[in-house]
Amino acid sequence: MNALDAPRTHAFNLAGARLTALPSGALWWPGQDLLCVSDLHLGKAERQARRGGAPLPPYESRDTLHRLSEALDTTGARHVVCLGDSFDDLAAARALPEAERLMLARLQAGRRWTWIEGNHDPGPVELGGDHLAELTLGPLTFRHIAQPGARAEISGHYHPKARVRTRMRSISRPAFLVDRDRVIMPAFGTFTGGLRSCSPDLSRLMRPEALAILTGPSARPVPMPR
Numbered sequence: 001m002n003a004l005d006a007p008r009t010h011a012f013n014l015a016g017a018r019l020t021a022l023p024s025g026a027l028w029w030p031g032q033d034l035l036c037v038s039d040l041h042l043g044k045a046e047r048q049a050r051r052g053g054a055p056l057p058p059y060e061s062r063d064t065l066h067r068l069s070e071a072l073d074t075t076g077a078r079h080v081v082c083l084g085d086s087f088d089d090l091a092a093a094r095a096l097p098e099a100e101r102l103m104l105a106r107l108q109a110g111r112r113w114t115w116i117e118g119n120h121d122p123g124p125v126e127l128g129g130d131h132l133a134e135l136t137l138g139p140l141t142f143r144h145i146a147q148p149g150a151r152a153e154i155s156g157h158y159h160p161k162a163r164v165r166t167r168m169r170s171i172s173r174p175a176f177l178v179d180r181d182r183v184i185m186p187a188f189g190t191f192t193g194g195l196r197s198c199s200p201d202l203s204r205l206m207r208p209e210a211l212a213i214l215t216g217p218s219a220r221p222v223p224m225p226r
Contacts, residue, residue, distance in 0.1 A: 004028070004074060010219040012178060012211075015139040015152035021176045021219040025186040026071040027154070032137060035077035038144075038156025039085045039187035040064050041120070043096055060190040061096065065103045068188070078111055081135060083156040083185060084118025084144030093121065101127075118144040118157070146205050151181050159187040160202055161194035162212035162225050177202060177224055179210040186215055198226050 009028075010021045020028040027036040042061045072080070087093035096104075104127065113129030115121075134143035139152050146155040162175040174186035174194055184205065187194060195202065197212050203226050210224040 008218040010213050010221050014154075014178075014180075014183060017138060017140055017152075019183070021178075021213045021215075022071060022074070023215055023217060023219050024067055024071050025174055025176075025188045025215045026068075026075075027176070027183065027185060028075050028077070029140075030075075033076070033078040034081060034137070035071060035075050035079070036081040036083060036142065036154060036185065037068060037071070037188040038083035038185035039118070039159055039189055039192055040068075040082060040087070041085055041187065041189035041192050042087045042100070043089075043093060061100045062103070063190045064188065065100060065107065067190075069103070069107055072107060072111075079114070080107075080111055081114045081142050082116060083142060083154070084116045085120040085156065086115055086118065087121045089120055094126065114142075116142055116144055146182060146184055148205065153182040154185065155182065156185040156187070158184055158199075158202060159192055159194040160184055160197050160212070161186070162197045162214055162222065164214065164222055164225065172196075173214045173216050175215060176213040176219075177206050177210055178213060178221075179207040181207065197224050 008023050012019055022028055108128050114135055115129050115131045117133050134141060140154055142154050145157045146153060160175050160177050161172050163170055163172040176186055177184040206224060211221045212224040214220040
């Protein structure tokens, strides 16, 4: 494993597992050589164009995969878990350009790769790896959508963002939401948008003492804004 830049990351425990939030929005579990990312939404630009939506730059899938490659280089992960909504829909998965398919194949080579089903991609896609509704590994369960009352759960779906004030301005960034029961992952994909941490859905799921770990230049923990 390559050395991680500890001052730029944030480590914490969940159900006895030592996890590290990376500035990119990926989650690293060194005890399992596992990197987790959520909501890649590959093919979003293609889906928007197909459905007559607002046009997006066509490089979003390539940019997402490039950033995923950097996270894998940084950690040396041998197992990748993609927490659902990896593709914007099944047609977008089938329409993934050949260059991006080759990038993905290179990332998968020599690694265990687990696709968790999401609400945008409920069925298996024609790519390598395992396709599961959820994954339990050690004390942790990985699924796409958080279940109320669950424990030791890592999920995605909501694309959480947190807004904080600095001396000069207010900033909003994708964020991990973390308490003693769960982690809700930020969306990793380019142009995915997000839901504010103060939303009722997220406030109901997270305990009062929850943290928001902002992504960006560094993984910065703050009390979860409500």
